Amino acid sequence: MHINWTTTVQFPEYPNSQHQDALRLRIAEATDDDLLVAYLHWIEGRVALDFIVAASDLAAKTQSEQHHLETLIAPLGTPFTLNYNQAHGALRLVLNRTSTTASNAVQQAQRVWRKLREQTSRDLTNRYRDAADPALSDLESIGTLKEQVAKAELDVRKALAKHRNEMHSLSLLEQEMELFLASDDSVALEDIHGMTPTAFERIIAALARRDGHHIIRDSGGARDLGADVIVLTPDRLRVVFQCKHRQAGLGKVGSPDVQTLNGTARPEHKADIVVAVTNGTFTKPATDFARAHDIHLLDQARLKRWATWGEPLLSVLDIAWAGPHSATAS
Structure with a gap:
């Protein structure tokens, strides 16, 4: 039996001297194979733990990050x-997946x-001589698990940073x-609700001017033929608005x-973009008709995005242009 007695490893001390004597006797009787087997077995247990x-x-x-995420209210x-909800949702997906993996x-x-x-x-000597021992294959699975956990941890770090x-x-x-x-550029929806119909038409023209559009007509009249406001975009695209004001923002615009x-x-005003705008809402028949005839509806919610938040009109309407006179609306 060969032992490096200068090792820094401390042998366990037991209160009962008989235990110490028994341990020393077992060590003295142990062969090199016995010690190697014991060492390998200890290493395997250490790896698993x-x-x-x-x-x-x-x-x-991961659980801590999940709890923290739930405190973040969009x-x-x-x-x-929407941006907040999408960001929280993407992180939540990674955290849930990592929690399950771990x-x-x-x-x-x-x-x-x-x-x-x-x-x-048990007698472990034969175990290490037999490469087919199932316990060995079980331990090898730790390597696969390590790879999965390492990838999951990296995914969490990237997701948290993003x-x-x-x-x-x-x-x-x-x-x-x-x-x-x-600023004066922002127009509150509450102020719009209190306007007269004529003032509503003119504020629509003013908002279009704020976006950089050229104003051709800033309000309608008895002979406007359904066009209350007409503007030209910087690309020379003609936008025709029909404005329907609803007192206090209540009431709907119907299909007629x-x-x-x-x-x-289009026939009378040569419109490239046709917009019906209201500070109220539209009925379902009106919405269905507008969708079927490529008419853009600017309701109370979209009007707030344009007037109050300053999002450009064409962005609010989800319009993508391939070129002049070739509009497609999503």
């Missing part, structure tokens, strides 16, 4: 509500550890929005008004 700790730490960290009714890995590693522990009281950057960007945009809302606009906007 260390991995259990690492996977458990990842599971705990602001409601702002231009950035928890499953802990359970599988614990099963391996239990099998190794069961082997401790989420952090998105929150920072949204914070800067909110600061810009606060400045805009405090949209049908009238459809009958004159």
Whole structure:
């Protein structure tokens, strides 16, 4: 038996001297194979336990991030509500997936550890001579689990970094929005609700001017043929508005008004873009008719995006242009 007695490893001390004597006797009787087997078995157990700790730490960290994420409430009714929800949703997806991966890995590693522990009281010599021992294959699965957990941990780090950057960007945009809302360029929906129909038409023209469009007509009249406001975009595209004001923002615009606009906007006013705008809402028949005839509806919600938040008109209408006189609306 060969032992490096200068080793820094401390042998265990037992209160009962008989235990110490028994341990020393077993060590003295142990062969090189016995010690090698014991060492390999200890190493295997250490690998399994260390991995259990690492996977458990990842599971705990992920759970903590999940709890933190649930405290982040997306602001409601702002231009950035959707952006916040999308960013939170993307991070939540990664955290949920990682939590499942880490928890499953802990359970599988614990099963391996239990099998190794069961082997401790047996003769382990033949186990290491037999490459087909199932306990060995179980331990090899720890390697696969390590790869899965390492990838999951990397995914979480990337997702957290991306989420952090998105929150920072949204914070800067909110600061810009606060400045805009405090400026004269922002028109509150509440102020629009209190306007007269003529003032409503003129504020629509003013908003178009704010976007950089050239105003051809800023209000309608008895002979306007359904066109209250007419503007030209910087690309020389003609936009025809029919404006329907609803007191206090209550009330809906029906299909007959949209049908009238459809009958004159293009034939009479040569419109490239036809828009029916209201500070109220549209009925379902009006919406269906507008969709079928390529008429854009600007209701209360979209009007707020344009008037109050300053989002450009064409962006609010989800219009993508391939070129002059070739509009497609999504």
